Amino acid sequence: MKKGSFTLLLFTCLLSRHNLFAQQQADLETAFRQINAEVLSHSEAYVRLGESIQQIGHRLTGSPNGAKAEQYVFDLLKAYGFEEVAFQPFAINGWARESLDLRVGSPGNLQPVKAVALASTPVSAQVSGELVDMGNGLESDYAANPERAQGKIVLAALHLLPNSPQGTKNLHRSAKAALAIKYGAKGIILFNSVAGGTLLTGTASITGDLLTIPALCVGLEEGNRLKARIAEGRQEATIEMKNKAGKMQARNVIARITGSELPNEKIVVGGHLDSWDLSPGAVDNGLGAFSVLDMARTFMALGIKPKRTIEFVLFMGEEQGLLGSKAYVQQAMSNGTLDQIRFMLNFDMTNDPKGFYATLEGNRALFEEIGHSAARIDTTFKGTFSATAGLYSDHQPFMLQGIPTGGADGSTLSREALNCYHADCDVFELVNEQQMKNTVRFCSMLVYGLANTNEIPVKRLSDAEVKQLMVDNNLEEALRLGGDWRWD
Numbered sequence: 001m002k003k004g005s006f007t008l009l010l011f012t013c014l015l016s017r018h019n020l021f022a023q024q025q026a027d028l029e030t031a032f033r034q035i036n037a038e039v040l041s042h043s044e045a046y047v048r049l050g051e052s053i054q055q056i057g058h059r060l061t062g063s064p065n066g067a068k069a070e071q072y073v074f075d076l077l078k079a080y081g082f083e084e085v086a087f088q089p090f091a092i093n094g095w096a097r098e099s100l101d102l103r104v105g106s107p108g109n110l111q112p113v114k115a116v117a118l119a120s121t122p123v124s125a126q127v128s129g130e131l132v133d134m135g136n137g138l139e140s141d142y143a144a145n146p147e148r149a150q151g152k153i154v155l156a157a158l159h160l161l162p163n164s165p166q167g168t169k170n171l172h173r174s175a176k177a178a179l180a181i182k183y184g185a186k187g188i189i190l191f192n193s194v195a196g197g198t199l200l201t202g203t204a205s206i207t208g209d210l211l212t213i214p215a216l217c218v219g220l221e222e223g224n225r226l227k228a229r230i231a232e233g234r235q236e237a238t239i240e241m242k243n244k245a246g247k248m249q250a251r252n253v254i255a256r257i258t259g260s261e262l263p264n265e266k267i268v269v270g271g272h273l274d275s276w277d278l279s280p281g282a283v284d285n286g287l288g289a290f291s292v293l294d295m296a297r298t299f300m301a302l303g304i305k306p307k308r309t310i311e312f313v314l315f316m317g318e319e320q321g322l323l324g325s326k327a328y329v330q331q332a333m334s335n336g337t338l339d340q341i342r343f344m345l346n347f348d349m350t351n352d353p354k355g356f357y358a359t360l361e362g363n364r365a366l367f368e369e370i371g372h373s374a375a376r377i378d379t380t381f382k383g384t385f386s387a388t389a390g391l392y393s394d395h396q397p398f399m400l401q402g403i404p405t406g407g408a409d410g411s412t413l414s415r416e417a418l419n420c421y422h423a424d425c426d427v428f429e430l431v432n433e434q435q436m437k438n439t440v441r442f443c444s445m446l447v448y449g450l451a452n453t454n455e456i457p458v459k460r461l462s463d464a465e466v467k468q469l470m471v472d473n474n475l476e477e478a479l480r481l482g483g484d485w486r487w488d
């Protein structure tokens with residue numbers, strides 16, 4: 001080949017590549033405009049979340065309410081026109097509260113105190129003893145006087161006390177319960193930092209096994225009152241609790257659009273449907289779950305035929321330890337389809353985001369292309385990108401298998417909403433319709449962009465690369481605590 005014709009060929013190639021890119025860009029923006037208009041005028045995210053809360057209430061995994069929520073979502077996806085909607089059942093060691101009676105006072109004069117049991121506490125417990133103030137309930141609090149909690153009932157702060165020494169690192173409630181057991185306590189009462197008698201729940205078990213001692217939560221004012229009384233003189237407590245625990249069933253709900261060109265490449269779009277039982281979980285995770293549902297509705301309403309297969313997945317069991325997403329990944333491993341998952345997007349408490357994130361820096365160019373196209377449609381969306389890896393939601397089991405994960409970044413959550421995390425005040429009034437619409441339209445664009453791009457640059461990581469990613473993101477200790485560190 002002569003030099004001249006090579007240059008000409010190269011030039012033609014570059015030109016056609018450029019045209020192709022420009023064409024792709026134009027197609028993307030056309031699709032984004034349609035998504036934008038559809039969501040702004042027909043989004044059902046807000047009304048369906050409100051309706052489900054009214055009809056069902058909380059969505060605790062394994063409970064009758066949880067089963068109703070699974071069915072509600074299944075029926076809704078069918079009504080949106082999905083031909084392929086399926087339940088994915090899995091067994092769990094479920095837990096549900098039955099009764100709790102806490103009494104505290106000076107000897108001979110014990111008075112009832114409003115409290116809730118933390119999840120994974122014993123099926124039946126009846127303990128009484130002296131109440132001792134263990135500060136923040138951290139190792140250092142016990143180490144100062146290792147005998148102090150022996151045979152007693154511990155009172156400790158769930159969030160760090162205001163006067164804690166600078167740099168004190170707090171522990172998860174389950175770690176605090178484990179420490180109380182380690183130092184011989186008969187029970188533990190945690191008080192939170194949210195004013196107004198708010199009660200919080202969540203699991204008290206690191207491993208998922210039932211605890212050997214009762215663990216409960218009381219409100220901030222009650223906690224401070226008890227601390228003051230312990231300082232004045234001996235206080236005693238009795239705890240009587242009954243809970244239900246055992247094998248229960250839950251179901252993820254999966255709706256699928258088969259890809260037109262790359263049916264064996266899959267984008268999983270997930271959010272957990274389950275909630276705790278003290279409230280309807282409007283924010284955690286009504287926001288994410290009903291946004292995912294409305295993304296699914298949007299794709300159906302527009303008749304989008306993506307290149308890659310998209311699976312919209314409503315997970316159950318997230319709150320008990322990512323049980324639904326673990327079951328999903330387990331099943332994909334056992335039927336040999338795990339490698340088909342090219343990306344997992346997770347939406348947990350996502351609200352009015354301003355950009356996107358992914359676990360790996362290698363996704364930057366693609367995510368920025370999608371983000372900037374979205375930002376051109378509406379400049380209130382910034383289309384920023386950050387590479388970050390974290391834990392404790394349904395992307396985790398995928399990420400630990402090396403699958404690229406990501407989602408929305410820069411969510412807007414009010415102080416009120418954050419205070420009601422896992423609390424009895426996580427109610428529908430905290431939800432903002434326009435902000436939910438924003439979640440749905442921009443995240444639908446991300447889904448569309450990933451499902452239709454010619455090439456997703458980042459491939460599944462090897463085992464060694466996953467380990468390095470966890471180390472680089474400082475996640476080793478947390479994974480060890482949760483029993484998920486497999487590189488020893």
Ligand SMILES: [Zn+2]
Binds near residue numbers: 284285318348349
């Ligand atoms: Zn959540």
